[in-house]
Amino acid sequence: MITRTEQEAARERAAEMLERAGIVARQVELEQIEVADFGLGELDESGVQILTLVDAERIAVKVLVLFPYQTEPEHKHPRIGDYPGKEETIRCQWGELYLYVPGEPTSQPIAFPAAHRRHTYTVWHEHILHPGDQFTFQPNTPHWFQGGPEGAVVWTFSTKAIDVEDIFTDPDVRRKTVIMDG
Amino acid sequence: MITRTEQEAARERAAEMLERAGIVARQVELEQIEVADFGLGELDESGVQILTLVDAERIAVKVLVLFPYQTEPEHKHPRIGDYPGKEETIRCQWGELYLYVPGEPTSQPIAFPAAHRRHTYTVWHEHILHPGDQFTFQPNTPHWFQGGPEGAVVWTFSTKAIDVEDIFTDPDVRRKTVIMDG
Numbered sequence A, B: 001m002i003t004r005t006e007q008e009a010a011r012e013r014a015a016e017m018l019e020r021a022g023i024v025a026r027q028v029e030l031e032q033i034e035v036a037d038f039g040l041g042e043l044d045e046s047g048v049q050i051l052t053l054v055d056a057e058r059i060a061v062k063v064l065v066l067f068p069y070q071t072e073p074e075h076k077h078p079r080i081g082d083y084p085g086k087e088e089t090i091r092c093q094w095g096e097l098y099l100y101v102p103g104e105p106t107s108q109p110i111a112f113p114a115a116h117r118r119h120t121y122t123v124w125h126e127h128i129l130h131p132g133d134q135f136t137f138q139p140n141t142p143h144w145f146q147g148g149p150e151g152a153v154v155w156t157f158s159t160k161a162i163d164v165e166d167i168f169t170d171p172d173v174r175r176k177t178v179i180m181d182g
Helices: A004-020 A115-120 B004-020 B115-120
Strands: A034-036 A048-055 A059-066 A071-076 A088-101 A125-129 A134-137 A143-159 B034-036 B048-055 B059-066 B071-076 B088-101 B125-129 B134-137 B143-159
Touching (some): A071 A115, A125 A134, B004 B059
Antiparallel strands (some): A034 A048, A088 A125, B048 B059, B071 B143
């Protein structure tokens, strides 16, 4: 749960970072930036700001803005009926991104999710993405990521996005953010 | 057919435009920019420079660079077996793009393909794309486009790209560019 005031402040901050990063977007797109707190009510630690550019029949293009050390919680994109699940490439445009995927756990990972949620993070193989670096996930691959000291601006290119079907490791996560007056 | 020298010059010119447009790419990606003359041997009039960022199982992301008034010839993306054909969104990042699709022909279109090829352009419904503007094609939709006075830098987000299967209206087009020494 976040307040409308918090939502608006996060949108403005995200829009400034997008501009600094060289992302070209129309005003109407920027006004619809999604501010997601994943129902955890601690946006600065667990959350992401999402600019949607393309949401077509078979492809989706979004730009994620992560504030400094903000974490998108661990999740995966499952098969749904005939749909084999989302194939997704994330590509760093600006800043630094700490990305975690299945594989040998990195001994001293840089990112630190909120301490009281750390048990809901199960994959610890680290990739550090700088501008121009990218990584492709096949469906059903758990992953999570955190912005660096200045945050990160990250493209996601994917097949059809059905966000509400994403499966999060943390049972407290609610994908749809509730916005309260205030 | 173009020479290796022409290819290299077009690559460098494209890389400069990409940088000016705020596209973030690694050196190894820039070195592989495809210079396509569509076999017509008149690159400045009919051609495109293509930076490939993602070429995954089910998605492709490329950035097209069009020099001033350079035209990508009319083509469409057909169904191939079980594959319903490429769904593609093009989005202008920089400059100005004149885009032509099926529909009511525009009475005074801005773009002008090379005069001796004009008969191979059959769709004349004009859209003018400025930075942040985009357009989505379903498979099998004929389309062509031309860069404006300063050229254009244009994203294409799509399902799997199988360029060699694209169908061009101009029977002289050869999708694979031949590079000659020199």
